[in-house]
Amino acid sequence: MCGISGLFDPQGTRDFDRALLSRINNIQSHRGPDEDGLHLEPGLGLGHRRLSVIDLSTGQQPLFNEDGSVAIVFNGEIYNFRELVPELQALGYRFRTRSDTEVIVHAWQAWGEACVHRLRGMFAFALWDRRQQTLFLARDRLGVKPMHYAWLPDGSFVFGSELKVVTAHPAFQHEIDPLAVEEYFAFGYVQDPRCIYQGAHKLPAGHTLTLRRGQGNRPEPKPYWDLHFTNDSRLSYADAQAELLARVKEAVRLRLVADVPLGAFLSGGVDSSAVVATMAGLSDTPVHTCAIGFDDPKFNESDFARQVAERYHTDHRLEIVSGGSDFDLIDTLAWLYDEPYADSSALPTYRVCQMARKHVTVALSGDGGDEAFGGYRRHRLHLGEEAVRGRLPLGLRRGLFGPLGHWYPKADWAPRPLRAKTTFQALAMDSVQAYCHTMSKLRDDERRALFTPEFQRSLGGYRALDVFRRHAANAHTDDPLALVQYLDYKTWLVSDINTKVDRAGMAHSLEVREPLMDHELVQWIATLPSSYKIRGGEGKAIFKQAFEPLLPHDVLHRPKMGFSVPLATWLREPLKDRVRQALLGERMRDSGYFNPSTVRRLIDEHNSGLRDHATALWSLLMFEAFLRVSDGGVAHG
Known part of the structure; x- marks a missing residue:
């Protein structure tokens, strides 16, 4: 590397x-x-x-x-x-x-x-x-x-x-x-x-x-290459599970070649746990594993990682990140990524790479599993929305769900089933626009409120949706799940996940290898029917069932947590003053991009607990850090 x-x-x-x-x-x-x-x-x-x-x-x-x-x-x-x-x-x-x-x-x-x-x-x-x-x-x-x-x-x-x-x-x-x-x-x-x-x-x-x-x-x-979702494999579900295990084993085995110490990330999720289980079966010595936990139990997966580590007798190391302890990293991340980058999981990713490098030079990760097997909640929601879109013509849906999406409150405080605003908005759109809407940090109406009229004119009518339209035109599939998986591979996986892991790993001179992104494995998975991936309302069905003999039930069949941080709380408490000072300061105002009254409203509503604007505020905070670092306000190297 x-x-x-x-x-x-x-x-x-x-x-x-x-x-x-x-x-x-x-x-x-x-x-x-x-x-x-x-x-x-x-x-x-x-x-x-x-x-x-x-x-x-x-x-x-x-x-x-x-x-x-x-x-x-x-x-x-x-x-x-x-x-x-x-x-x-x-x-x-x-x-x-x-x-x-x-x-x-x-x-x-x-x-x-x-x-x-x-x-x-x-x-x-x-x-x-x-x-x-x-x-x-x-x-x-x-x-x-x-x-x-x-x-x-x-x-x-x-x-x-x-x-x-x-x-x-x-x-x-x-x-x-x-x-x-x-x-x-x-x-x-x-x-x-x-x-x-x-x-x-x-x-x-x-x-x-x-x-x-x-x-x-x-x-x-x-x-020179593109992923083709054919979904035409004739393997039975049982035979496909067996071949999946064999192919994952091959992908892991290929990535164990190194003349330096080698280990793995172990988050406690399904994908990293499966990689570690496979590594343990191929190794004569204990696998080195590393995990990051949080002092907020709602975001802490370390107990699940410990279960896997104990089962396979790995040489396991855990570090706990506490709220307020990591914010000096904001400027470091802005320098590392060279561009504004708003995935807050970059913080724990940086830390787990830092910890891993103390013990190994190469680490295997479980990245790519959710994209391959339909593991995100958004994939299941999209299929549910597609069922409605398939029954009602677009014009009728726009007339019915458009007003509902406009007037329904953004109920961040409500239980998840009652947060229907985004769903109503998506049902008034075609499939590609709806998935782009789902994937957006700030949606069209939120960006229009945030940007100044002058900046909006500089876009010349361009919308981020054009990215999804361009890729969807090359997907060559009518399968609803395959379409959004293809879009994930072309957008989210490359520009978010791979960027995050490459920069965080390389910041510590750590090589990270991703067996679930082996292109031959990925292309083979793309031949499997979508019903093998999302089955009975559960994502990654075939992957989980294939690894049932190898992993604890609690690891395989629990709600997906993701490598996330308690961002809303951090922005209201330890970062509260920094957010207001940075986002309402001279640098952001002089950029000419942002409407100050909108920025002030986002800050006030978030601090009061009326709304959860964590995503928007973090995006703005990281953009301000990019402007400051790129202006030479922070020295690194």
Whole structure:
């Protein structure tokens, strides 16, 4: 696991400054504290920060082929590299290292751009072929590893694992993209491929970007893989359970290869517990497990984690986070994420990575299970809404449920079944708009009230819904559950979950591996009927039943808690003064984005207990922290 960076001149005439390349490369030194490497030649600079995990002695980067004509900088792991080595040797390629990085170099020589189809793993890499005068960038299928890039005003190209590499270039223009602000306040993150700054981009998951010397135009990323929900498997439910266990076991086994200490996160949820149970079955020694708990019992899953740890005799470590103890992290997170990022679970994720790194260099997680098996409550609610939408035409639903959604109170204080405002609003929409509505942190009407008229005009009619519309057009499925799962894979999983885990792990030089995001496993699960996933009103049905012999009943069949924090209470108590000072301060007012009277109302209503505006206030607080850090108000490094 590493950080990569680079500079490219399409004309090949510019000599890049070594000191500049070193500086932008080292700004992400947290991603690779073990070694750094640079390579420069006319029109090209490649930088690398290394976290040594495999082939500790000879895996340095940039890594070259035998004659030095091909060079690569690589972030990630290729889990099938040992299977590819003999195949490439049979084609005449000689290996000088035991690293998976060298496999990519020879795979490029053998198969060109199609090499990515042969790679099973998480990766982002940049490969330079001097003979072909080609720079080739690639990102893994599910976007576990990041890649950012920009074209600079002088026509040169800069890329890096983190956005801070790109923005550290002195020629980069730090102009905020209004459309990115709209997306952030809708989703809590800026959706790939957009970045918070105009001119910067994220290479989308499952895409490559090929730059050739002498190209007259700026090439666009090209997709090489997509997830296809066929839901057409003919396996019986029992046979599918057996094959699921075997496939999960294979995905975990592939991720146990490391030349450094390895462990797992154990939250007490179904997914991480299943990964730990599988690891224990594959290991001759106790698995190292780490968990974070909260002093608020409504948010504390540590007892469930302890049950699993005791069952499998893991070497288990637990830390409790108390309210008011972690808020200095707000500025740290703003620096790490480079963009406004509003998922409050970034706080405990940062802490569990920090704790894990004291004992291991690699940790396996259970991320991806809910997306694969329909495990979120929103998935079940969407299917219920779809049943209504299927019986009533859109025009009738708009006339019936639209007024109800408008006038029904936002009853945050009421029992969950009585909080019907969002449901009424969703029933007045088509399927894609309704799911976007469900997924939004601040919904359309809330954003319109928050944004100033001037800022709304700068959007030119753009709405965050356009992101969901674009992806839904490529889903190619009529299955209601499959559609929203596809949207999750394209939006939430890549831009929220994977971003959160990558930055939190790399902040502590910890490599996190996600077996439930193995692309072959994910594609196989997508062939299973949706009735295997949500069954009898229960999400992740086949996954839970497959692991019933291996996990405690209380872990498998309890209400999903999620890796959340007691945010509403924190914002009313220890963060109360900070929220008011930050959100009503000069920086937010001068941005011109926000209506001060709306911000003041959100604060007052939340503090009084009349409404729960925790999501909106946290989103605003993290945006203010981003503005402050990006203005140079906070030093890190």
